[in-house]
Amino acid sequence: MPSTVILEKTIYTIDQLEEMPLPQLALAGRSNVGKSSLLNKLTGRKNLAKISSTPGKTRSLNFYRVSPEEFYLVDLPGYGYARCSKTEREKWATLINRYLKNNPRLFGVVALLDSRLPPQALDIELITYIRAQGMDVFPVMTKADKCKQPVRSANQVAWQRLLGTEKPPLLISSHSGMNIDKLWQFFLDKFSA
């Protein structure tokens, strides 16, 4: 039976945060890296999560419930978006940090990294922070269709070294569909075990 996905809850402020009843996997990454596009592609629903070529599109925590496996994929606002007020940036950072911290049902974070770029300080900071909370990080490299093979391979190797992982991060593309099935199966396996 194919999975169904519905948007169950949207959270804008810290006081709206509550303990969600199911296990969670969050999608994190810089603004515009392709979090919402990945969510749409994974679930085969073009307009489930709003996407935009302008960074800063997702401004809330969105809990997408996957059934019958029963878990949430959580679309987070992007970080590192410079063109909004400092107050607003701080508000999101606090919200995301609060969500990531002390959340027993959040068992991992998918860190989306731009395959066109070598490791960036902000991404390294996020990954270090998540690991420090004792959570698993699943790195994936986005927009593979936009990047020439030698460049993305070099960036993959650089990330693998930095993260000390057995394998390089999975290269994906929400436009061409590259490795999307593989990633979805990886998630489902985690939750149906």
Ligand code: GTP
């Ligand atoms: P915020 O919500 O601002 O944090 O951004 P986001 O990470 O959710 O990015 P979003 O999915 O909105 O995508 C940003 C832009 O990148 C859009 O113009 C997408 O069409 C484009 N994009 C996303 N994934 C891919 C991809 O795999 N390949 C290409 N070529 N473009 C992509």
Ligand code: MG
């Ligand atoms: Mg988004």
